[in-house]
Amino acid sequence: MAKKPEKLWQTPADDALRWVRGTDLDALDESATPGWAGKRRDGEELMASRAPELADLQERLFAHGRTGGDRSVLLVLQGLDTAGKGGIVRHVVGMVDPQGVQHTGFGVPTEEEKEHGYLWRIRNALPRPGYLGVFDRSHHEQVLVVRVNRLEPQKTWRKHYRELNEFEAEVAASGTLIVKVALFVSAEEQKERLAERLERPDKHWKYDPGDIDVRSKLPQYIAAYQEMLDRTSTDVAPWYVVPANRKWYARLAVTELLTGALRSLELGWPPADFDVETEKARLAAS
Amino acid sequence: MAKKPEKLWQTPADDALRWVRGTDLDALDESATPGWAGKRRDGEELMASRAPELADLQERLFAHGRTGGDRSVLLVLQGLDTAGKGGIVRHVVGMVDPQGVQHTGFGVPTEEEKEHGYLWRIRNALPRPGYLGVFDRSHHEQVLVVRVNRLEPQKTWRKHYRELNEFEAEVAASGTLIVKVALFVSAEEQKERLAERLERPDKHWKYDPGDIDVRSKLPQYIAAYQEMLDRTSTDVAPWYVVPANRKWYARLAVTELLTGALRSLELGWPPADFDVETEKARLAAS
Numbered sequence: 418m419a420k421k422p423e424k425l426w427q428t429p430a431d432d433a434l435r436w437v438r439g440t441d442l443d444a445l446d447e448s449a450t451p452g453w454a455g456k457r458r459d460g461e462e463l464m465a466s467r468a469p470e471l472a473d474l475q476e477r478l479f480a481h482g483r484t485g486g487d488r489s490v491l492l493v494l495q496g497l498d499t500a501g502k503g504g505i506v507r508h509v510v511g512m513v514d515p516q517g518v519q520h521t522g523f524g525v526p527t528e529e530e531k532e533h534g535y536l537w538r539i540r541n542a543l544p545r546p547g548y549l550g551v552f553d554r555s556h557h558e559q560v561l562v563v564r565v566n567r568l569e570p571q572k573t574w575r576k577h578y579r580e581l582n583e584f585e586a587e588v589a590a591s592g593t594l595i596v597k598v599a600l601f602v603s604a605e606e607q608k609e610r611l612a613e614r615l616e617r618p619d620k621h622w623k624y625d626p627g628d629i630d631v632r633s634k635l636p637q638y639i640a641a642y643q644e645m646l647d648r649t650s651t652d653v654a655p656w657y658v659v660p661a662n663r664k665w666y667a668r669l670a671v672t673e674l675l676t677g678a679l680r681s682l683e684l685g686w687p688p689a690d691f692d693v694e695t696e697k698a699r700l701a702a703s
Numbered sequence: 704m705a706k707k708p709e710k711l712w713q714t715p716a717d718d719a720l721r722w723v724r725g726t727d728l729d730a731l732d733e734s735a736t737p738g739w740a741g742k743r744r745d746g747e748e749l750m751a752s753r754a755p756e757l758a759d760l761q762e763r764l765f766a767h768g769r770t771g772g773d774r775s776v777l778l779v780l781q782g783l784d785t786a787g788k789g790g791i792v793r794h795v796v797g798m799v800d801p802q803g804v805q806h807t808g809f810g811v812p813t814e815e816e817k818e819h820g821y822l823w824r825i826r827n828a829l830p831r832p833g834y835l836g837v838f839d840r841s842h843h844e845q846v847l848v849v850r851v852n853r854l855e856p857q858k859t860w861r862k863h864y865r866e867l868n869e870f871e872a873e874v875a876a877s878g879t880l881i882v883k884v885a886l887f888v889s890a891e892e893q894k895e896r897l898a899e900r901l902e903r904p905d906k907h908w909k910y911d912p913g914d915i916d917v918r919s920k921l922p923q924y925i926a927a928y929q930e931m932l933d934r935t936s937t938d939v940a941p942w943y944v945v946p947a948n949r950k951w952y953a954r955l956a957v958t959e960l961l962t963g964a965l966r967s968l969e970l971g972w973p974p975a976d977f978d979v980e981t982e983k984a985r986l987a988a989s
Contacts, residue, residue, distance in 0.1 A: 480908040507800045514793045621975040622766040632989045689907040703918045
């Protein structure tokens with residue numbers, strides 16, 4: 418290929434995907450590849466070529482945490498069933514050292530979790546300094562599934578927008594860089610992916626009859642996502658909306674967002690907190 | 704290559720590495736490649752070829768956990784500084800989906816941890832059903848660093864052998880398959896690896912002046928390891944002793960041990976707990 422694949426980002430992923438308040442989510446083309454002028458093969462090539470840099474950046478973050486630094490990164494993944502959150506974790510997060518990753522999936526709250534406020538389990542899962550935290554679903558479900566299924570009265574869940582923003586501002590102020598990604602597949606693509614789960618015995622475990630109920634409420638979910646995006650995309654915790662009908666694009670896009678986030682920390686290698694020459698002499702004598 | 708690389712295991716890793724009580728640890732050749740008749744390149748080739756199977760086996764375990772199963776796997780990694788525990792996590796555990804991994808590194812106990820018994824933090828980190836737990840250091844430090852540095856009187860740490868075995872019997876009975884790996888590098892190899900950490904600014908953060916103190920106590924550590932291996936290698940939680948001067952061999956060996964452990968669970972894909980045809984009809988109508 419003559420052109421370096423990264424040049425195929427005509428608009429950087431960060432700019433092309435960052436949510437602009439008031440954009441009509443209903444009009445999103447889930448098959449689009451915003452910002453990217455290349456083909457699938459180019460995308461896969463670029464993604465593979467990012468692996469060493471991503472691993473290097475993550476290791477710097479980890480080293481920073483081990484030497485008293487306070488920075489961490491939190492990747493929040495939201496999306497309806499089959500949107501590809503799991504694939505992002507496997508293929509993007511899977512490129513870095515598992516020692517530096519804190520992954521948490523948030524499902525229906527357990528009995529213990531229900532005894533606390535909804536942010537309790539979220540706080541417990543926040544990345545420690547030096548770590549890349551990954552949330553598969555998150556505190557934002559409080560204005561998604563909770564709203565759509567009327568698990569709380571409107572006057573209660575309406576308060577959560579402000580609470581979410583205040584919480585994230587606090588998390589960001591403590592040193593955590595927050596990157597929020599919402600993945601969207603079209604209704605037709607979702608149907609195909611659910612059909613595959615029903616066809617293949619090795620995918621049955623991923624299928625939940627409740628998925629069809631969610632499908633029947635798609636318009637309500639889109640409305641809930643629209644308001645969530647409009648109200649909780651902030652400077653310290655922006656939302657990126659990623660069309661995900663093309664899995665390779667979604668993975669490439671999140672790779673770019675994550676790489677960009679880690680780069681923005683501008684972390685060098687921590688300086689030695691010991692005298693190198695003294696230690697060399699001690700080692701030589703040992 | 705004419706021969707399939709897995710044939711180069713003349714003795715399966717499980718047999719070649721499993722600790723036999725009373726073996727003289729002092730006589731271990733840390734540069735040896737027990738059971739393996741191939742070269743480095745063959746080993747790397749075999750390891751790469753295991754990746755799809757290892758990922759598949761781990762996904763079956765995860766699916767099992769998601770559908771009510773109680774099995775999990777716990778990989779315990781022990782070894783002195785520079786033995787390569789981190790490399791095992793990155794290169795072996797890194798082959799499977801990070802969603803299914805629970806990794807915990809155990810360092811000097813925190814103040815909160817000190818307020819509890821030494822097994823408290825271990826219990827909190829045990830893998831949930833369906834997960835691959837990885838311990839970088841473990842409860843066995845209670846008969847290693849605690850013994851060598853005399854952090855407890857002898858009559859106290861001597862009791863831990865039995866406690867460790869009882870604890871692991873309980874963990875195994877709850878459904879967790881335990882694989883314990885002790886990695887050993889020679890004193891010369893350790894010196895080289897520490898020297899590299901001192902030479903390279905990107906490795907300074909991995910260096911701790913205390914590493915030299917540990918080095919000065921190598922004979923005491925080897926004695927502690929000897930007794931730990933002899934007394935805590937049990938049928939339900941066997942120790943595997945891996946010579947680790949050759950990183951490629953140590954990684955290959957742990958790949959084989961982990962693959963073998965997962966295979967031994969003989970997990971198929973969980974059957975559907977819903978009527979597939981009914982769901983296909985619901986999906987089609989949705």
